[in-house]
Amino acid sequence: METLFNNLDLFALGFQNTLLLFAVSAVFALGIGIVVGAMRVSPVPVMRAFGTLYVNLVRNTPLTLLMFFFAFGYPKLHLLKLPYTTLAIIALSIYTATYVAEVLRSGFNTVPTGQAEAARAIGLPFVQTMTLVIMPQAFRAVIPPMMSVFIALLKNTTVAAGFSVAEAGAIRANLSERGEPAILVLLWVALFFVILVGVLSVLQRYLERRWRVLR
Amino acid sequence: MRKRMTLLAVIAASALALTGCAGPNPAGDGASDSASKSPFTVATDVSLTGSPTFDAMTKRGTVKVGVKEDQPGLGYLDAATGERSGFDIEIAKWIAASLGFSADKITFEAIPSANRESAIVNGDIDFYVGTYSINDKRKEQVGFAGPYFVTGQGLLVAAGDKKITSEKDLAGTTVCSATGSTPIQNIKANFPDTKTTEFDTYSQCVEALKDGSVNAVTTDAAILIGYAAQDPDNLKVVGKPFTVEKYGVGMPKSDDALRTFTNDMFTKGGDTWTAIYNETLGKSGTKVEQPKVEAY
DSSP states (O other): OHHHHTTHHHHHHHHHHHHHHHHHHHHHHHHHHHHHHHHHTSSOHHHHHHHHHHHHHHHTSOHHHHHHIIIIIHHHTTOSOOOHHHHHHHHHHHHHHHHHHHHHHHHHHHSOHHHHHHHHHTTOOHHHIIIIIIHHHHHHHTHHHHHHHHHHHHHHGGGGGGBTOOSGGGHHHHHHHTTOOHHHHHHHHHHHHHHHHHHHHHHHHHHHHHTOOOO | OHHHHHHHHHHHHHHHHHHHHSOOOSSOOTTGGGGGGOSSOOOOSOOOTTOHHHHHHHHHTSEEEEEOSEETTTEEEOTTTOOEESHHHHHHHHHHHHTTOOGGGEEEEEOOGGGHHHHHHTTSSSEEOSSOBOOHHHHTTEEEEEEEEEEOEEEEEETTOOSOSSGGGOTTOEEEEETTOHHHHHHHHHOTTSEEEEESSHHHHHHHHHTTSOSEEEEEHHHHHHHHHHOTTTEEEESOOOSOEEEEEEEETTOHHHHHHHHHHHHHOHHHHHHHHHHTGGGGSOOOOOOOOOOO
């Protein structure tokens, strides 16, 4: 308990940054993921190719490597100077977006082709076919794996600790320097993560119930 | 078939190109050729009663020493030759020799700062020699022999930098150090106008300094001198140390016998200490005295 209360400032700052990284990256990952997922099933070959290339390139790269690129490679390009938190958010977003896209694609596949054909038959263009017919049904089917992706994202944020973002993953390094026993610190950090993931699981249950339909 | 061969060739070529990047580092070879004229000899028939650490070493036949490997001049691993060099490494060899273990009986393990206490407490290593500052909070978990070296927080800046000459010029600049390390916590607490950047290792900070994303790297001056010596065209150490850090040898807290033994070795081995210093850190030209052992 002492370990926690003597260093509450650090725990608060750390988890505040973790939640910030998570929330912003989740929004961007979902946005990019929806677009890329749609690209992968689009009727335009170039878009399909681009979607496939992006997913396979980024998904096959370790997150640490992506972070390395943005934290150490990007500044060497001497473009617009960005804070490390922003760079970490970019890395997390484009990394997680590939998983979101693939999860969504499996959702699209659960919707029978007949529905897309029917939508086209009544004259709906591709974007409307997706947003009005396919996606509402697909989302319902992919809530559990989608939540897994976001839980993974929440935990992946700790990688950013090595790249100058003072989030939950950096708490241990700070405290072991202050002489706190590392294992206790890690247990506290783990406990908070369990709570946060618990919240996400509750959200999953809520969404599943809300979007459930009787078939 | 032909297509596949071309693909293989491309992969092989890119693999070659990738490995080419990790070229050998020319510096840090300071003490590698000192084996022939070692300033200490391997002791024989050592007996150390009441030291569980020593008993474990004897039973195992080897010594496991925790070190750093990214600090030129102190604890450095040359990636190309696999050779370790530096002041801390030599001190570790000296302790092992006094305990009756020659250099080839030592297994070095690189342990990052944040894991030192747990590595010692869990018994992953017998003792730790790697810019390990003695402080009261740490003494609650581990024991310290020494100090064997005294330094303090310093600043490393680009060689062409005329603005930063001491810690008083840090306002408005960005300073880099290892994640959560004491120096960076000191900057955050006592230099509120200074921005901070934290990476896992000092070498990453030095990289950031070279490409201009940070203005200064801060940590113990002894470590910074090593980096400056490695690349004097681009880097320099400025100002005087503005804190006091005493390096000790970390070992299990309960092992008083080993601690006393090591302290005695430091107290009696003044000449050996000087010889080791002159061969490693002393090459940068700075002269220092061996600090007095503070036994407790």
